Amino acid sequence: MALMAGLRVPARALLRSGCWLRGAALAGAEAAAGLGAGVRRFGSQRVLVEPDPAAGVAVVKLKSPPVNSLSLELLTELVISLEKLDNDKTFRGIVLTSDLCGVFSAGLDLTELCGRSPAHYAEYWRALQELWLRLYLSGLVSVAAVNGASPAGGCLLCLSCDYRVLADSPSCVIGPNETRLGIVAPFWFKDCMVNTVGHRAAEQALQLGTLFPPAEALRVGLVDQVVPEDQVQSTALAAMARWLAIPDHARQLTKSMMRKPTADRLAKHREADVQSFVSFVSRDSIQKALQTYLEKLKQKG
Numbered sequence: 001m002a003l004m005a006g007l008r009v010p011a012r013a014l015l016r017s018g019c020w021l022r023g024a025a026l027a028g029a030e031a032a033a034g035l036g037a038g039v040r041r042f043g044s045q046r047v048l049v050e051p052d053p054a055a056g057v058a059v060v061k062l063k064s065p066p067v068n069s070l071s072l073e074l075l076t077e078l079v080i081s082l083e084k085l086d087n088d089k090t091f092r093g094i095v096l097t098s099d100l101c102g103v104f105s106a107g108l109d110l111t112e113l114c115g116r117s118p119a120h121y122a123e124y125w126r127a128l129q130e131l132w133l134r135l136y137l138s139g140l141v142s143v144a145a146v147n148g149a150s151p152a153g154g155c156l157l158c159l160s161c162d163y164r165v166l167a168d169s170p171s172c173v174i175g176p177n178e179t180r181l182g183i184v185a186p187f188w189f190k191d192c193m194v195n196t197v198g199h200r201a202a203e204q205a206l207q208l209g210t211l212f213p214p215a216e217a218l219r220v221g222l223v224d225q226v227v228p229e230d231q232v233q234s235t236a237l238a239a240m241a242r243w244l245a246i247p248d249h250a251r252q253l254t255k256s257m258m259r260k261p262t263a264d265r266l267a268k269h270r271e272a273d274v275q276s277f278v279s280f281v282s283r284d285s286i287q288k289a290l291q292t293y294l295e296k297l298k299q300k301g
């Protein structure tokens, strides 16, 4: 314990990225899912891709310790991996999950939003828009295997997928908590919430900054299944098989019909959205709110 306290960040990072205690169980789950021997993993420093060409499925794992916060680097690497998979006819579906224990994604990396230049904020927001548009409109079936906490931008990632499986653990909260930080979710995040849970539930959750525990997330329709932690990936793969039973062209056209009007609201006004974000995040009051929140997080740790 003392050693771990002395090496706080690296030890936590190792515990999370290595998932020491669960390594054997996960290896078993991978083998059961056909992702074991002979599979060549690829990806990048922060995004691990485990392909199963025979099934036409790739498991995409976020691995940016300590909490998979969406840094510019992680956003960029994820876009590149998704683009690669989208353009490779071998693949028909992806399972998006976390390689860390206990956290799916902590949402936007708050260090990208504090004390930076307007040019940096603009670059960061363009990268976030790019990721959302790519994932939301992807022709691939996308299943989120949500094996940890998923606040704010983490929730947006999940909502951009076609289907969501959440681990049944009290720490696996999910939802749009932006207002609790004193900030406002972008309209396209709001649209995703409305499309998933309906207007009234979205309005309440967005205004109150609700982080739903698993049973509540299921009740409100934010996720589609809640299962024991060790069954999240296998359940996601089983759901994937159901979606892949549908002919791609019909499913893809239907997905586009359902999602394109929402995506177009951003796609047609991307630069205005960037400028609106830059001017909002640059305000003194917003900078102070974000700094205070970050400091609280660090003190807690």
Ligand SMILES: CCCCCC/C=C/CC(=O)SCCNC(=O)CCNC(=O)[C@H](O)C(C)(C)COP(=O)(O)OP(=O)(O)OC[C@H]1O[C@@H](n2cnc3c(N)ncnc32)[C@H](O)[C@@H]1OP(=O)(O)O
Residues within 6 Å of the ligand: 009, 066, 067, 069, 102, 103, 105, 106, 107, 108, 109, 110, 111, 113, 149, 151, 152, 153, 154, 177, 178, 181, 183, 184, 185, 186, 277, 280, 281, 286, 294, 297, 298, 299, 300, 301
């Ligand atoms: C301003 C313009 C507004 C428009 C944009 C609006 C859209 C916003 C969407 C967002 O995503 S805002 C971000 C919201 N995210 C959160 O509120 C999550 C905050 N984090 C947590 O609640 C917890 O960290 C966790 C994810 C539940 C994990 O808890 P755990 O106890 O396992 O870890 P911690 O000890 O809390 O954190 C470890 C380490 O990581 C740092 N950290 C956590 N979250 C973030 C983050 N989002 N960005 C940057 N850094 C983060 C935390 O400070 C710790 O750092 P340390 O140096 O090791 O102490």
